[in-house]
Amino acid sequence: MRKGAWVALLGGRFSLLLILLLMGLLFGQADRHFLTVSNAVNVLLQASPLLLAAIGQTIVIISGGLDISVASNVALSSVISASAASAYGPLAGIAAGIGTGAAVGTVNGVLVSHYRIQPVIVTIAMLTFARGLAFELTDGFPITGLPRSYTQLAWGKWFGVPMPILIAGVILLLVVFVMGRTRFGTYLYAIGSNEEAARLVGIRTVPLKAAAYTAAGALAGMAAVIYTAQASSGQPTLANGLELSTIAASVMGGASIGGGTGTPIGTLLGTLIISVLGNGMNIAGVTPYVQQVVLGTAIILAVVWDRLHISLVQAARRKGEPASQ
C-alpha cells in the first residue's frame, strides 16, 4: 500500500544520489587525486560541520521558518566556546559552544513564534547582532591557546573514524529519528504545512516553533565547536556565507521554503553535493569565482531536476491507477 509513497520519496532522493555519483565520476576522470580514500575522508571532514548546521536549517524550514543567522551564530558560539575552553577546559568549551548556539536560537524562536515577527527579519537582525558581538568580544582577533583535548574533536579518531564524521553521523541519525518517528517531528511538519490548521487540531504551535529554532541553534553550536577545533582557534570571522550553504543544502534535499517538506537525509545529500563540488573544483584548479558560479547553477539545476522528477513520478502513477473515489 505504501509503494506509491516510496517511489515518490526515493525518486527524489535517487535523483540527488545520481547527481552525486555523476559528479564523482566526472571529477575522477578529470583528476586521479579525486577518487581516493584520503580525499573522500577530506570531503566528509569538511562536510560534517556544514551538515550539522544544515540539518538545523532544515528543521526550521520544515516548521515554516528560515534561519539566516546561522553563520553569525556559529561565529559567536565559536568565540565563546574557545574562550571557555582555554579558561575552564574542553568540556566547558563544548558546553559553552552548544549552549550559546541554543540560546541564540531560542531568542530567534521566541521572537518568531511568541512575538510573531517574520523569520527573515528576526534572523537578519540576529545575523548582525551576533556577528557584531563576536567581533566586540574578541576585538576581531582569533582566540587561541585551546587545550589539546579540545582540538582532538577535529583530529581524533574512534575506531578509525574521524571524530567530526562520527559526531555528524550520530546527530544525523538522531534527527532522522526525531523528525520521522516522534510527535515533535510530526507536529513540526504539520505546523509548516498549515499553521492555522495545526493550531486547530490542538497542536501548541508557539512553543514548538520556538523549539525548532532552539534545535537549529544547538546544531549550529555543535558545528561551531567542530569548526573551532579544526581551526584550533575561536574566530569571529568564521563561517562567512554558511547560511546560504545551509539553505542550499536543505532546498536541494527537498525542503520547500514554504514549509512542511524536507528531510534530514535529503539535506545530507544536498550537503554532500555542495562539498563534493567544492572539493572537486579545487582539485581541478577551478578559480573560486567560477566555483561560485557553478555552485549557484548547480543549486538551481538540482532543484529543477528534483521537482521535475517528482512530478513525472506522480504523473506515471496517475496513469497507472485511475483516481479512486
Place this chain on the structure above:
Amino acid sequence: MRVLETRGLGIRFGGLRAVQELDLFLDQGELVALIGPNGAGKTTVFNMLTGVYKPTEGEIRFFGERIDGMSPYALTRKGIARTFQNIRLFQQLSVLDNVRIAHQVNTHHTFIDSILRLPRFGREERRMLEESRALLETMGLLAVADEAARNLSYGQQRRLEIARALATHPKLLLLDEPAAGMNPRETHELMEMIERVRKTFGMTILLIEHDMSLVMNISERIYVLDHGVLIAHGGPEDVRKNPRVIEAYLGEAAEDALA
C-alpha cells in the same frame, strides 16, 4: 444534556458590532444549523466558539463550563472541533497523516516513550492507525490514504477536513459551509455522510450553511442570523415560514438580481 450554550454573546471590531446578543444552545446528539445570508456573521460566531476571536460581550458555556477567551488548542482538547469554509489541510502531508496527527494530539505519551518504544507506545500507535483508517473508511477516503492531501479532488478534501476534525475525538463538531463549492450530487452525498457521522458517533453537530434548502431535511432546529442578530429560531418548517427570514433571504435574492 446541554453541550453548548451562549448568553448575550457579541463581538465588536472597532465600531462595528459584528454579532450581538446571541443566545443559542445545543443538546447532546442534536444536529442544529446556523443559517443566514452572506456576511450575516455566521463564521464570526464559529470563530468565537473555537477561540479564534475573543468575544467582547456575553459568555459561552461548554458542558456548563465557561470557555470564552480560551485558546483554540485548549478548546480542541476540551472537545470542540471545526472545519473551515476555505479548506485548511496539511497539503503536503498524506491523507492518513492528516488524520493521524489530529489523533495524536489527543493520545498521551511522552518523548521518552517514543525513544524507548514502550509497549504502551506501540499499542497506542496501532490503535491510532486503526482508528484513523476506520475514519477514512467512514468518509470514503481509505483508497487515497497515502496520497498527498493536495492531490485530492475538492469534494475529497472537504471530507478529509471532516475526518480530521473527527479524529480529535470531539464532543461537538462545528462545520463551516461544508458543501461550499460542491456540485449538487456531491452536496447530497455530503449531507448523507453528515447524517451517518452523527448516527455512528452520536455526535452533536452545529452546521453553518448559506443555502437554506440544504439543511431543511437534516437539521432538528435552525437558527437564522442576519446582520449579526438572531432573527429566527425553531424547527425547519417554522423557520421556512417566518416572514423575517423570508425578508432577509428575499432581500438578498433581490440584491443578487440587481448585481
